[in-house]
Amino acid sequence: MIPPCANVRDTVVSHVMANTSSAKKANRVELRRRVFNVRRAKQMKDAVKEILKSGDARKIPLTYKAIDKALKRGVIKKNTAARMKSRVARRVAVK
Numbered sequence: 001m002i003p004p005c006a007n008v009r010d011t012v013v014s015h016v017m018a019n020t021s022s023a024k025k026a027n028r029v030e031l032r033r034r035v036f037n038v039r040r041a042k043q044m045k046d047a048v049k050e051i052l053k054s055g056d057a058r059k060i061p062l063t064y065k066a067i068d069k070a071l072k073r074g075v076i077k078k079n080t081a082a083r084m085k086s087r088v089a090r091r092v093a094v095k
Contacts, residue, residue, distance in 0.1 A: 037075050057092050
């Protein structure tokens with residue numbers, strides 16, 4: 001059972017204790033990668049929210065960079081990245 005946590009993203013996903021040494025290592029690697037992926041996703045979401053809120057066209061390159069990094073590392077899929085970029089560009093063009 002997962003203990004209640006203030007932030008759902010910080011909870012450990014794995015419920016089963018690893019038996020072999022390779023499974024234990026894989027679990028450690030998974031947790032380490034998860035931290036990076038959560039951080040990258042948060043940066044991307046914050047950048048998109050900020051630009052949608054402000055409508056500042058000068059922030060488009062930073063937002064695209066955050067989206068591309070998340071795409072490159074597999075946090076989001078190719079179509080999702082394209083859709084996000086399209087929505088950002090549309091919203092900035094309107095304002």
